[in-house]
Amino acid sequence: MQETSNIFGIRAIIEAINAGQSLEKVYIQKGLSGHLFSELNTLIKQHNISTSYVPVEKLNHLSKNQNHQGVIAKISAVDFYSLEDIFTTINKDKPLFLLLDQITDVRNFGAILRTAECTGVDAIIIPNQGSAPLNADAIKTSAGAAFKIPICKVNHLLDAIYFLQAEGIQIVAITEKTEDTIYEVELNKPTALIMGSEHKGISPAILKIADAKAKLPLLGDIASLNVSVACGVALYETVRQRRS
Structure with missing residues (x-):
C-alpha cells in the first residue's frame, strides 16, 4: 500500500x-x-x-x-479526476455516482469506497475542502478500492450536482428528512446518491435541489445508522432494483 x-x-x-x-x-x-x-x-x-x-x-x-x-x-496516494474526465470514459446507459457531503472520518470514507467499488459505482465525488483525507488509513480500510474507483474532487458539490443534472442524472439525497423510504424511490436509471456528514447530515442547500429524498427505515430505538452502513444499504438497494 x-x-x-x-x-x-x-x-x-x-x-x-x-x-x-x-x-x-x-x-x-x-x-x-x-x-x-x-x-x-x-x-x-x-x-x-x-x-x-x-x-x-x-x-x-x-x-x-x-x-x-x-x-x-x-x-496524494491516489490521483483525482475531474467530472469532465469521468464523463469521457463512462459508457453506460445507467451510470451510478456517489456524492459525499463533508464525510470527515477516514475509516468511514475508506469503508464507503470499498462498498462503492463492490456495488459498481462509477465515481465518487467529494468537495475539495472539509472532507476526510484519502490517507493511508482510508486506503487501508478501502481494501484497495481507492485505487480502483475514480474519485473526483470539486470546489462545490452544488456545482457538481447542477452538472450531473444537466447530464440527465437524477440526484437522490439519503436523509431522514422525508417520508419516502429508499424502497419507494426509482433507482433503476442514471442516479447520483448523496450521503451527508456524520454529524450534520446533508446540507440544506443540497437537499433543496435534490430530485428525490429517501430515508432508511429504522425500527429500533437508535435514531441513525453509521454513515458507511447507511451508504451500503442504499447502494445495495440500487443494485437490487437494477437486477430485478
Missing part, C-alpha cells in the same frame, strides 16, 4: 504543482510572506488545493526538523 509522502520547501512544491502532481493538502506557516510564497499561493488557489495555516512547531514535526521553508505539501 502506498503511503502518503511529503514535499518540503516552496520551490519544490511549486514544481510539483506545475508538473501535475496531486496534492492532498498544503500546510503553510502562519504569517509566511515573500515573493516566492506569493507565487506558490497563486498556484494553490488556481488548482484549488486544500490548505491549512499552522504554527511552525507543526511543520517541524511533519518534516522531522528538515528545512521546510514554512511550507509542507502532502502528496
Whole structure:
C-alpha cells in the first residue's frame, strides 16, 4: 500500500504543482510572506488545493526538523479526476455516482469506497475542502478500492450536482428528512446518491435541489445508522432494483 509522502520547501512544491502532481493538502506557516510564497499561493488557489495555516512547531514535526521553508505539501496516494474526465470514459446507459457531503472520518470514507467499488459505482465525488483525507488509513480500510474507483474532487458539490443534472442524472439525497423510504424511490436509471456528514447530515442547500429524498427505515430505538452502513444499504438497494 502506498503511503502518503511529503514535499518540503516552496520551490519544490511549486514544481510539483506545475508538473501535475496531486496534492492532498498544503500546510503553510502562519504569517509566511515573500515573493516566492506569493507565487506558490497563486498556484494553490488556481488548482484549488486544500490548505491549512499552522504554527511552525507543526511543520517541524511533519518534516522531522528538515528545512521546510514554512511550507509542507502532502502528496496524494491516489490521483483525482475531474467530472469532465469521468464523463469521457463512462459508457453506460445507467451510470451510478456517489456524492459525499463533508464525510470527515477516514475509516468511514475508506469503508464507503470499498462498498462503492463492490456495488459498481462509477465515481465518487467529494468537495475539495472539509472532507476526510484519502490517507493511508482510508486506503487501508478501502481494501484497495481507492485505487480502483475514480474519485473526483470539486470546489462545490452544488456545482457538481447542477452538472450531473444537466447530464440527465437524477440526484437522490439519503436523509431522514422525508417520508419516502429508499424502497419507494426509482433507482433503476442514471442516479447520483448523496450521503451527508456524520454529524450534520446533508446540507440544506443540497437537499433543496435534490430530485428525490429517501430515508432508511429504522425500527429500533437508535435514531441513525453509521454513515458507511447507511451508504451500503442504499447502494445495495440500487443494485437490487437494477437486477430485478
